[in-house]
Amino acid sequence: MLVNEIINAKDLPVMEFDGIIVGGGGAGMRASLQLAESGLNTAVISKVFPTRSHTVSAQGGITCAIQSDDPDDDWRWHMFDTVKGSDYIGDQEAIEYMCSEGPKAVFELEHMGLPFSRTEEGRIYQRPFGGQSKDYGKGGQATRTCAAADRTGHSLLHTLYQANLKAGTNFLNEWFAVDLVLNTDKAVVGVIAFKIETGEIYYIKSKATVLATGGAGRIYASTTNALINSGDGVGMALRAGMPVQDIEMWQFHPTGIHGAGTLVTEGCRGEGGYLLNKDGERFMERYAPNAKDLASRDVVARSMALEILEGRGCGPNADHIFLRLDHLGPEVVHKRLPGITELSKTFAGVDPAVQPIPVVPTCHYMMGGIPTNINGQVISVEDGKDIIVEGLYAAGEVACVSVHGGNRLGGNSLLDLVVFGRAAGLYIEEAMKQGVELKDASNDDIDKALERLNKLNASTEGDQVSVLKERMQQNMQNSFGVFRRGDLMEKGINELAKTREEVDAIYLKDKSATFNTARIEALEMQNLFEVAEATAITANERKESRGAHARDDYTERDDDNWLKHSIYFAETKEVSKRDVNYRPKTVQAFQPMVRSY
Amino acid sequence: MSAAVIPVEQIKTITMSIYRYDPTVDKKPYMQDVIVEIPTDKDIMVLDALHLAKEQEPSLSYRRSCREGVCGSDGMNINGKNGLACVTPLSEVLKRDKITLRPMPGLPVVRDLIVDMKQFFDQLEKVKPYLITKSDAPDIERKQTPEDRDGLDGLYECILCGCCSTSCPSFWWNPDKFLGPAALLQSWRFINDSRDEATEERLDDLEDAFSLYRCHGIMNCVSVCPKGLNPTEAISNIRNKLLTRKKA
Numbered sequence: 067m068l069v070n071e072i073i074n075a076k077d078l079p080v081m082e083f084d085g086i087i088v089g090g091g092g093a094g095m096r097a098s099l100q101l102a103e104s105g106l107n108t109a110v111i112s113k114v115f116p117t118r119s120h121t122v123s124a125q126g127g128i129t130c131a132i133q134s135d136d137p138d139d140d141w142r143w144h145m146f147d148t149v150k151g152s153d154y155i156g157d158q159e160a161i162e163y164m165c166s167e168g169p170k171a172v173f174e175l176e177h178m179g180l181p182f183s184r185t186e187e188g189r190i191y192q193r194p195f196g197g198q199s200k201d202y203g204k205g206g207q208a209t210r211t212c213a214a215a216d217r218t219g220h221s222l223l224h225t226l227y228q229a230n231l232k233a234g235t236n237f238l239n240e241w242f243a244v245d246l247v248l249n250t251d252k253a254v255v256g257v258i259a260f261k262i263e264t265g266e267i268y269y270i271k272s273k274a275t276v277l278a279t280g281g282a283g284r285i286y287a288s289t290t291n292a293l294i295n296s297g298d299g300v301g302m303a304l305r306a307g308m309p310v311q312d313i314e315m316w317q318f319h320p321t322g323i324h325g326a327g328t329l330v331t332e333g334c335r336g337e338g339g340y341l342l343n344k345d346g347e348r349f350m351e352r353y354a355p356n357a358k359d360l361a362s363r364d365v366v367a368r369s370m371a372l373e374i375l376e377g378r379g380c381g382p383n384a385d386h387i388f389l390r391l392d393h394l395g396p397e398v399v400h401k402r403l404p405g406i407t408e409l410s411k412t413f414a415g416v417d418p419a420v421q422p423i424p425v426v427p428t429c430h431y432m433m434g435g436i437p438t439n440i441n442g443q444v445i446s447v448e449d450g451k452d453i454i455v456e457g458l459y460a461a462g463e464v465a466c467v468s469v470h471g472g473n474r475l476g477g478n479s480l481l482d483l484v485v486f487g488r489a490a491g492l493y494i495e496e497a498m499k500q501g502v503e504l505k506d507a508s509n510d511d512i513d514k515a516l517e518r519l520n521k522l523n524a525s526t527e528g529d530q531v532s533v534l535k536e537r538m539q540q541n542m543q544n545s546f547g548v549f550r551r552g553d554l555m556e557k558g559i560n561e562l563a564k565t566r567e568e569v570d571a572i573y574l575k576d577k578s579a580t581f582n583t584a585r586i587e588a589l590e591m592q593n594l595f596e597v598a599e600a601t602a603i604t605a606n607e608r609k610e611s612r613g614a615h616a617r618d619d620y621t622e623r624d625d626d627n628w629l630k631h632s633i634y635f636a637e638t639k640e641v642s643k644r645d646v647n648y649r650p651k652t653v654q655a656f657q658p659m660v661r662s663y
Numbered sequence: 664m665s666a667a668v669i670p671v672e673q674i675k676t677i678t679m680s681i682y683r684y685d686p687t688v689d690k691k692p693y694m695q696d697v698i699v700e701i702p703t704d705k706d707i708m709v710l711d712a713l714h715l716a717k718e719q720e721p722s723l724s725y726r727r728s729c730r731e732g733v734c735g736s737d738g739m740n741i742n743g744k745n746g747l748a749c750v751t752p753l754s755e756v757l758k759r760d761k762i763t764l765r766p767m768p769g770l771p772v773v774r775d776l777i778v779d780m781k782q783f784f785d786q787l788e789k790v791k792p793y794l795i796t797k798s799d800a801p802d803i804e805r806k807q808t809p810e811d812r813d814g815l816d817g818l819y820e821c822i823l824c825g826c827c828s829t830s831c832p833s834f835w836w837n838p839d840k841f842l843g844p845a846a847l848l849q850s851w852r853f854i855n856d857s858r859d860e861a862t863e864e865r866l867d868d869l870e871d872a873f874s875l876y877r878c879h880g881i882m883n884c885v886s887v888c889p890k891g892l893n894p895t896e897a898i899s900n901i902r903n904k905l906l907t908r909k910k911a
Contacts, residue, residue, distance in 0.1 A: 179794030
């Protein structure tokens with residue numbers, strides 16, 4: 067059965083595994099490793115060869131209180147920083163779990179072979195990152211981010227791939243997952259997926275499906291994200307009737323290279339670099355007198371955007387900011403930041419050991435996503451109550467567990483994906499031991515999951531992907547960027563509504579079954595659009611400023627009404643609220659305070 | 664990126680001669696000239712130009728992901744030399760406003776610029792590209808001195824793009840027996856890791872006429888590596904290790 071035919075469930079071949087993981091990035095491969103090592107028949111379905119996943123682009127490091135730089139460091143301090151960084155809508159039970167389990171997860175990575183940089187004592191090298199403190203904000207800047215030069219994501223991803231090879235994980239590389247298959251109880255029992263090279267299509271059946279599909283930064287015109295970051299997991303979940311949480315919370319990284327959008331790690335500022343406006347002023351001293359350039363990302367990004375808006379940007383168009391590193395000396399720049407040196411030369415034509423790098427705030431990370439508990443189980447909401455979606459798990463950027471709340475701290479994404487990829491694996495392992503009973507999907511159930519693909523294959527006219535994508539990306543960039551305003555967002559939402567039908571009826575001209583990237587891009591576009599629409603509607607609904615969500619028309623944080631998660635369902639396009647978890651197990655909850663750096 | 668937003672005077676047209684082949688449609692491969700408009704006020708990468716070509720020819724297929732030279736997806740043959748499209752500035756490769764793009768040589772073509780990398784990854788797996796330890800792991804990390812860690816620089820950065828192995832004549836001739844520069848670089852990455860405890864077994868695996876010794880020092884691998892790595896040096900390091908082992 068090939069992907070370019072009209073496909074019926076009754077003719078569709080079936081493959082079966084104990085556990086399947088959709089996505090071969092850090093979260094996916096940490097989950098698959100856990101399952102494969104426990105002897106379960108595990109498959110990773112990845113639309114790219116796993117080491118091409120976007121985890122590879124993470125640079126600065128993985129934040130964790132491993133007590134290398136500071137023997138007195140404490141995971142509770144890390145927890146405090148993360149709660150504060152989240153602007154108090156991160157779930158404290160999840161943050162507690164991440165920060166306390168973190169050291170174990172990081173040491174495991176080292177044991178697998180991750181080539182961390184080292185201290186003179188032979189321990190893992192740590193560098194300062196934004197939003198980090200000692201002693202619950204009272205002890206000054208902490209140095210907590212474990213690094214492999216500025217290629218930590220690359221090192222982590224390759225190490226996990228290597229460990230999975232060793233463990234005997236089945237890799238379905240360059241396979242594309244189209245949609246989730248749900249049985250009549252609304253439990254997830256696998257996915258529809260096809261092999262991109264040949265177009266062979268299958269129902270891949272499993273009692274545990276883990277979504278680890280990463281982010282969706284490509285909804286914006288300017289992003290640090292890889293071209294493959296199209297929110298496939300979010301699209302699948304929304305279409306299957308599950309909600310997304312806090313999806314309006316998008317991180318704009320302070321330092322994307324101007325024009326190219328490629329990331330320059332926060333580790334540059336951790337190593338002592340700083341930002342300058344056109345007057346040569348270290349302006350962060352004004353906005354964040356204590357943390358300065360190492361304030362939280364949302365704070366730094368907004369400060370930069372204001373400098374540019376107020377005419378103090380650099381360059382002939384006054385449209386960027388300079389990141390200065392040359393004072394660190396070529397040894398530090400080349401030893402600690404070799405990747406940045408390479409990227410700056412390639413994409414900005416500057417050697418950072420000599421000249422400043424032109425940077426602008428650039429869409430970087432999706433704090434929201436599919437709500438889960440700390441076991442990775444997907445949560446839906448019915449009549450205001452949490453319910454578990456049987457058979458479905460999510461981990462990493464696609465999930466919202468939620469450890470990042472309104473704003474993620476640098477170095478917490480890699481920690482999130484290993485800790486919760488691992489946690490999902492551990493939970494599934496245990497569940498499988500206990501035995502999982504889920505009804506088989508009927509042919510009708512499977513046919514439902516085939517509808518989108520069949521519609522695309524049957525298309526004979528309509529708009530092409532490139533046109534629709536550019537329209538959506540510009541719209542998101544203009545109306546849902548660093549600063550947001552009700553009337554602009556209304557306009558943006560209307561624009562999206564006009565595009566919706568065209569996206570649902572995309573025209574696929576090339577019907578070839580062989581490595582047809584046009585088909586992939588069409589399916590990805592539909593996923594991106596689900597994320598964009600969810601973002602737009604939810605952003606307009608959250609009538610306050612919190613974390614990365616900064617509104618010109620509601621400039622204050624509103625704890626009375628919005629110390630809440632937002633929950634959005636695609637079917638109704640309605641936004642509701644969900645309680646934030648303030649019930650950590652071993653420490654007192656951190657209560658909301660004024661957030662200053 | 665789109666040509667539509669650029670004022671007319673800042674545009675020029677170039678010819679992209681691109682290898683096309685879809686086995687389900689085409690009897691044999693052919694070169695297609697795609698004319699694209701590129702800006703003249705700034706440099707763009709070969710990958711950006713490919714995106715412009717794909718807007719005209721949506722059926723054109725190539726792999727891409729990170730677009731910043733770290734994921735290794737878009738290795739291809741650019742004007743006769745392997746490289747990554749995303750970090751190759753068009754200005755460096757345009758000759759009389761023309762550029763020629765072909766798939767990486769030596770591997771079967773799946774479609775257009777996409778090659779079947781199976782052989783490449785099979786060879787990689789043969790070197791057991793993962794840390795092997797026999798001693799118990801400590802409760803914290805295994806210690807490693809900064810000097811020992813320095814021994815991994817120039818090795819761990821490999822992105823598995825395949826540019827090196829598919830430019831290596833020895834790999835073209837014996838892709839199933841000669842491991843190729845990428846796999847051998849990884850082999851040395853683990854042999855040279857102070858934490859690895861399987862050096863002898865790794866060396867044993869390379870003691871045959873083909874796996875390692877088919878390298879004739881042609882050094883195409885070094886000249887094409889987009890990360891500036893040196894597989895030839897890694898190979899000679901393994902050779903030295905094998906030789907000194909024999910003496911001992």
